[in-house]
Amino acid sequence: MIYAENILLCIALPLIVSLFFTHGNVRKYMGAFLIGMIMCLLSAYISGFVVVTSDAGENNTAVFLSPMVEELMKLLPLILFMILLETEETMLMMLSVAIGAGFATYENCCYILTSGAENLGYVLIRGLAVGVMHIVSILAISIWFSMARRMKVFDLSSVMVGASISMIFHSLYNLLVSVPGISTFIGFAMPLLTAALLYYIYRRLTGSRG
Amino acid sequence: MRSAYDYIPTAIQVIVLVIILSKLYRLSPVAKHRVEFVFYVFSVVSALLSDLYWLAFDILYPLDRMPFAANEVAECAIFLSFAYSIKAVTMKMQSSLPEGGSVREVSLPSKPETAGIFLFAAANTALWIGWSGEWLQDIITGVLFVYMHFQLLRELKASGAMSSYAKAALAAVCIAIISLEAATFHVADPLKERLDLAACILLLAAGLCLIISAYIFIFIKNDIRASIGLSFAIYSWSLVFLYMSTGVFYNIANLMGAVGFFLMYLSIKREVLS
Numbered sequence: 001m002i003y004a005e006n007i008l009l010c011i012a013l014p015l016i017v018s019l020f021f022t023h024g025n026v027r028k029y030m031g032a033f034l035i036g037m038i039m040c041l042l043s044a045y046i047s048g049f050v051v052v053t054s055d056a057g058e059n060n061t062a063v064f065l066s067p068m069v070e071e072l073m074k075l076l077p078l079i080l081f082m083i084l085l086e087t088e089e090t091m092l093m094m095l096s097v098a099i100g101a102g103f104a105t106y107e108n109c110c111y112i113l114t115s116g117a118e119n120l121g122y123v124l125i126r127g128l129a130v131g132v133m134h135i136v137s138i139l140a141i142s143i144w145f146s147m148a149r150r151m152k153v154f155d156l157s158s159v160m161v162g163a164s165i166s167m168i169f170h171s172l173y174n175l176l177v178s179v180p181g182i183s184t185f186i187g188f189a190m191p192l193l194t195a196a197l198l199y200y201i202y203r204r205l206t207g208s209r210g
Numbered sequence: 211m212r213s214a215y216d217y218i219p220t221a222i223q224v225i226v227l228v229i230i231l232s233k234l235y236r237l238s239p240v241a242k243h244r245v246e247f248v249f250y251v252f253s254v255v256s257a258l259l260s261d262l263y264w265l266a267f268d269i270l271y272p273l274d275r276m277p278f279a280a281n282e283v284a285e286c287a288i289f290l291s292f293a294y295s296i297k298a299v300t301m302k303m304q305s306s307l308p309e310g311g312s313v314r315e316v317s318l319p320s321k322p323e324t325a326g327i328f329l330f331a332a333a334n335t336a337l338w339i340g341w342s343g344e345w346l347q348d349i350i351t352g353v354l355f356v357y358m359h360f361q362l363l364r365e366l367k368a369s370g371a372m373s374s375y376a377k378a379a380l381a382a383v384c385i386a387i388i389s390l391e392a393a394t395f396h397v398a399d400p401l402k403e404r405l406d407l408a409a410c411i412l413l414l415a416a417g418l419c420l421i422i423s424a425y426i427f428i429f430i431k432n433d434i435r436a437s438i439g440l441s442f443a444i445y446s447w448s449l450v451f452l453y454m455s456t457g458v459f460y461n462i463a464n465l466m467g468a469v470g471f472f473l474m475y476l477s478i479k480r481e482v483l484s
């Protein structure tokens with residue numbers, strides 16, 4: 001058993017101290033990174049609750065239900081930034097990357113403490129597949145939210161569309177890697193390929209406004 | 211182990227959706243500021259991801275029933291996206307009305323029509339719950355189903371796509387289908403199979419009529435407004451068909467959905483370029 005809260009404190013405290021010595025976009029990025037880590041811990045609590053209260057079982061929860069919980073938790077701070085703070089587009093995308101990176105970093109720390117870091121292949125997969133996947137899913141939502149707000153259609157439907165796309169992307173990844181075989185390799189390649197596509201779309205969007 | 215035949219209709223729908231997405235990408239420089247276009251794109255993306263998820267699950271877990279998963283959320287997003295896309299088209303009508311005219315007054319369904327939509331969607335929801343036992347998911351899906359059909363009815367009324375005879379015939383078919391499927395809970399085989407078969411044949415026949423009507427409005431009459439409403443109606447009918455059928459008819463419903471998506475793309479493209 002790992003002490004997840006202790007791990008979070010160990011990683012987060014230096015970052016919190018660094019907030020006092022940074023300003024501007026760097027401070028905002030660090031803050032969003034910390035929020036991502038906290039959302040990861042809260043997602044773990046909720047997923048654990050689901051395992052205990054439902055008859056889904058640990059494996060089914062991890063494959064089918066956890067992706068929805070995790071994407072929903074990552075989405076909440078993003079909605080907060082959009083509605084309460086009215087964050088502008090470029091900043092929103094930067095903050096979404098920070099939330100995703102914080103979520104992935106803390107999750108990877110916990111997994112490595114559980115499974116060990118001797119296996120380089122496993123470590124690379126955690127970093128390049130799972131880590132990138134968390135960033136890609138939240139960045140895609142932020143791009144969609146920016147478009148919806150620009151077109152003045154940011155409401156429940158837009159939020160549901162964004163949430164569903166990120167949830168099903170994450171669920172598809174978990175489903176593909178849950179069974180050994182060629183599907184696992186497809187799953188591992190999916191986040192990087194999607195990141196490349198997203199980068200292309202992001203460049204087009206920012207270039208078209210230039 | 212399932213045969214390759216079982217995967218073909220979903221695979222065809224995936225291929226159709228990918229082709230549509232590539233064409234929508236080419237259309238995006240002209241249409242990216244149009245609300246109906248953007249929501250249609252996202253409904254296509256949601257549908258594609260949902261189909262890919264279904265395919266992956268069927269291949270990796272062939273003997274298991276799909277549990278509650280993200281594809282159910284994607285289906286809800288599809289319903290909402292379609293509803294917003296149709297609503298955007300209906301609201302555009304405002305500029306073409308004479309002074310003092312309101313699109314709400316022109317397009318709002320009558321009380322019997324509204325009641326009919328609610329009852330039809332509620333009956334569908336009750337049937338889904340009866341078959342699956344998943345009452346919470348089905349109720350949530352049912353609420354969004356009602357909203358999508360309400361917006362669809364508004365657009366069909368505003369565009370004049372269906373005559374009063376066609377509406378009456380569709381209402382009769384809906385009542386017949388619900389009655390036949392509800393009866394299957396109270397009878398035993400082989401009568402149960404025959405009732406189910408009769409319902410599926412009615413669903414198929416009505417779907418084909420909608421496809422033929424949409425084809426006429428798109429390619430012969432060149433009526434963009436009517437073709438949008440009818441093409442969306444084909445997809446929503448294919449969903450009703452899909453959720454009520456199994457086996458061969460389930461595959462036919464999937465193919466009907468692919469046809470609906472393609473006709474929706476043609477209609478939206480003409481609407482955007484007009």
